[in-house]
Amino acid sequence: MGCMLIDPSQKYKPYTPLQLENRKWPTCTFKKAPIWLSTDLRDGNQALVNPMTADQKLTFFRLLVKCGFKEIEIAYPAASDTDFSFVRYLIENDEIPDDVWIQVLTPAREDLIRRTFESVAGAKHVIIHMYNATCALFREVVFHNSTEQTIDLAARHTALIRDLSNEYAASHGTRFRYEYSPETFSQTEVEFSVAICDAVKAAWGKADIGDDRIIFNLPATVEIAPPNHYADQIEYFCTHISEREKIVVSLHPHNDRGTGIAAAELAVLAGADRIEGCLFGNGERTGNVDIVNLALNLYTQGIKPHLDFSDLQGIIEIVTQCNDLPVHPRHPYAGELVFTAFSGSHQDAIKKGFEEQKERHARNSANSEPPIWSMPYLPIDPADLGCTYEAVIRVNSQSGKGGIAYLVKQHLLLDPPRKMQISFYQVIQAIADREAREMTVDDITTAFRQTYHFGGPKYEGRLALKSFNVTTEPSSDPLDQDEARDERRRFDGTILVDGVLRVIRGDGNGPISALLHALHTHLDINFTVREYTEHTIGDGHNAKAASYIELVAGTDGVKDARNSSQSWWGVGLDSDITASGLRAVLSAVNGGIGDRVLPELKLNLGLDSASGQADIADAIVNSLGIQLPRRLQASFFEVVQRATLKSDGWISHDNLTQLFKETYGYEVQRSSFFELLSFTLEKSIDSGRRKLALEMLVNGEVRHATGEGNGPLSAAVAALHSQIQGVLTIREYTEHAVGEGTEVTAVSFVELVYEVNQAKKQAAWGVGSDSDITASGLKAVLKAASSLDIFGAA
Ligand SMILES: CC(=O)SCCNC(=O)CCNC(=O)[C@H](O)C(C)(C)COP(=O)(O)OP(=O)(O)OC[C@H]1O[C@@H](n2cnc3c(N)ncnc32)[C@H](O)[C@@H]1OP(=O)(O)O
Ligand SMILES: CC(C)C(=O)C(=O)O
Numbered sequence: 001m002g003c004m005l006i007d008p009s010q011k012y013k014p015y016t017p018l019q020l021e022n023r024k025w026p027t028c029t030f031k032k033a034p035i036w037l038s039t040d041l042r043d044g045n046q047a048l049v050n051p052m053t054a055d056q057k058l059t060f061f062r063l064l065v066k067c068g069f070k071e072i073e074i075a076y077p078a079a080s081d082t083d084f085s086f087v088r089y090l091i092e093n094d095e096i097p098d099d100v101w102i103q104v105l106t107p108a109r110e111d112l113i114r115r116t117f118e119s120v121a122g123a124k125h126v127i128i129h130m131y132n133a134t135c136a137l138f139r140e141v142v143f144h145n146s147t148e149q150t151i152d153l154a155a156r157h158t159a160l161i162r163d164l165s166n167e168y169a170a171s172h173g174t175r176f177r178y179e180y181s182p183e184t185f186s187q188t189e190v191e192f193s194v195a196i197c198d199a200v201k202a203a204w205g206k207a208d209i210g211d212d213r214i215i216f217n218l219p220a221t222v223e224i225a226p227p228n229h230y231a232d233q234i235e236y237f238c239t240h241i242s243e244r245e246k247i248v249v250s251l252h253p254h255n256d257r258g259t260g261i262a263a264a265e266l267a268v269l270a271g272a273d274r275i276e277g278c279l280f281g282n283g284e285r286t287g288n289v290d291i292v293n294l295a296l297n298l299y300t301q302g303i304k305p306h307l308d309f310s311d312l313q314g315i316i317e318i319v320t321q322c323n324d325l326p327v328h329p330r331h332p333y334a335g336e337l338v339f340t341a342f343s344g345s346h347q348d349a350i351k352k353g354f355e356e357q358k359e360r361h362a363r364n365s366a367n368s369e370p371p372i373w374s375m376p377y378l379p380i381d382p383a384d385l386g387c388t389y390e391a392v393i394r395v396n397s398q399s400g401k402g403g404i405a406y407l408v409k410q411h412l413l414l415d416p417p418r419k420m421q422i423s424f425y426q427v428i429q430a431i432a433d434r435e436a437r438e439m440t441v442d443d444i445t446t447a448f449r450q451t452y453h454f455g456g457p458k459y460e461g462r463l464a465l466k467s468f469n470v471t472t473e474p475s476s477d478p479l480d481q482d483e484a485r486d487e488r489r490r491f492d493g494t495i496l497v498d499g500v501l502r503v504i505r506g507d508g509n510g511p512i513s514a515l516l517h518a519l520h521t522h523l524d525i526n527f528t529v530r531e532y533t534e535h536t537i538g539d540g541h542n543a544k545a546a547s548y549i550e551l552v553a554g555t556d557g558v559k560d561a562r563n564s565s566q567s568w569w570g571v572g573l574d575s576d577i578t579a580s581g582l583r584a585v586l587s588a589v590n591g592g593i594g595d596r597v598l599p600e601l602k603l604n605l606g607l608d609s610a611s612g613q614a615d616i617a618d619a620i621v622n623s624l625g626i627q628l629p630r631r632l633q634a635s636f637f638e639v640v641q642r643a644t645l646k647s648d649g650w651i652s653h654d655n656l657t658q659l660f661k662e663t664y665g666y667e668v669q670r671s672s673f674f675e676l677l678s679f680t681l682e683k684s685i686d687s688g689r690r691k692l693a694l695e696m697l698v699n700g701e702v703r704h705a706t707g708e709g710n711g712p713l714s715a716a717v718a719a720l721h722s723q724i725q726g727v728l729t730i731r732e733y734t735e736h737a738v739g740e741g742t743e744v745t746a747v748s749f750v751e752l753v754y755e756v757n758q759a760k761k762q763a764a765w766g767v768g769s770d771s772d773i774t775a776s777g778l779k780a781v782l783k784a785a786s787s788l789d790i791f792g793a794a
Contacts, residue, residue: 620657
């Protein structure tokens, strides 16, 4: 347990502000990026628990080059063999691009300076960086030096560096620049900093303009004052140092007060040209200033930073592997959570922002204007840094409808109306509260699918649309006989109800009210529409209609129903707009009926009650001796339902048998559209394929057709293709024998699918019988084809 003082002034002294007349920096603005120097491999590295290995330093160096750094402090070569060898490795293995200056640090000690020069022998471009601390505390406590001795230490060793650089330039052709750091600059009397730098410049004797400028690096070795004070010091230095044009004023801020970024930015406004720092702010104690942060601050002001952080995630991975230090989740620009909005009002604003920006950018593009980024809560486009928008909006119990709707739109392409968003938000809220955790995109989309039974058979509810037909009928209302006569719609459809296919029929002003009427009539499900909207998704051939419907319980007084507090939303998606709306109705109905028991199918065979699919199939076995394949049973069951709609589900055994024969062309005297007269079948010796020559009646006219296939039926389909447009395929074929001995006949069941011009597929069954099994199969094919709406057959 510490002991914080009641009066800290008894222990800590405030900084002494500079009396700077007419300071200019407060009104300056950013114009261009400073020169960047990465000191990750020196200041960053020296502050690690485990300094980087040679391999890690190499990986990091390559990363810095890739990011675009042109000045990189690679080592303190005299510190260790690892650092020395690393410098040698880069030089000897040609790792340093010609446009990159390497920088090496040395203290003002002759042996260490000489060793430093040995390390860089043969490099093309080198900045020798020498430092000695200059503030009173260091002069007195660490070096025991007067101000004169401190200046002498710096100037003497600068002269040595001048001589050695001349020598190495001559022997190795190296271009040298010189950087001097009055370490602890921000704690040093500013007049003394200027004096020592003037003395160093004189000792160097080679400072000139352009590339020959001497670099004075002015570190906030320890940040002990607010950033405005550092800016004052820099402005003072810039305006008092001699031959300013021959100097690069460099900053080296640390972050002890947490204001390293602010200090660097204000000091740039105050006249600095260059900044030394580390990626993500690694470095001694609280770290060096973060160059990623600084560069992206400029970028978001529209200023080119000359550093490339477009794969920020990849950079983070390398840096964290090398430094063994994590990047904080809330680190500016780089943290895992910085582009994430959990809270509802933020999400809502971002969602609206994206929508508005999309339209604005379309206008900008039309007017040849730049697509300026302007987004609530997001100062930078995450995509610029290689982040996806998915990460932007994340949902937990603090989130609202806007964020959830944003994710539904992103991932399911659906844009539900506001009231439905509110309704779905309550679903997610309940889950988030119950499970006390973040809701992932998967959680949200799955909840959406489950709630609205949306997204294919896996999410089907108790009721699902299988097929339908909507027809238009003139109004029977006698009052409706003028020219504005209303048309009525009839819905005829098959829906799956609790696993049983049921055929229902209803009438209404439109398809939706006709379906609701059918549901009311056949299933005692009574709902009324309160709201309906739709929008398209995609365009051209792939366009789909998304429909959203709100249903309320239907009562006799529709007005009351519309005011009902309880409602159920549904969504439908289909390439056909009518189907989309009908699906939306069933989606909402599924929510509305819950697990309420629905009336059983009213189908009575003979005098029995409640006949099902198996009873109907048994009746056909009894009357005709034939066993229907399973899918034909289901299909015929629908036919029976449709045929008995008017008789309230009642049908006699005889009528049932007749209905079967008529529907599938089985043992009927009447000719069907395609009728088999004769055929010949050959088997090719070479290919083993069958060649079929058909003589048939097509709509009463004798025609001949030939076809080839693997078997007689596929050959028959090929022969039919010469008579029709579109494509026929056999979906199912089975057969069995009826009778015994010489009386035996074959019964064949064929289901054909027909498709023309990518229009909706039709399917139909045909049943044929003959003592010859091939003839039986061919008859079944032609009967099935006769039931299809074949285009171009006549
Ligand atoms: C603020 C900064 O980040 S500055 C850079 C700091 N980085 C490092 O120190 C990492 C590399 N350093 C090292 O490996 C070692 O310190 C070495 C090899 C440079 C020197 O090691 P040693 O000779 O053992 O000295 P030591 O580490 O104890 O350094 C302190 C000595 O250097 C002197 N010294 C410190 N800084 C400087 C300087 N800039 N110029 C000249 N002498 C200096 C001190 O006064 C002290 O001298 P003394 O022994 O006469 O009292
Ligand atoms: C050597 C100097 C520039 C330094 O690292 C510091 O003062 O932090």
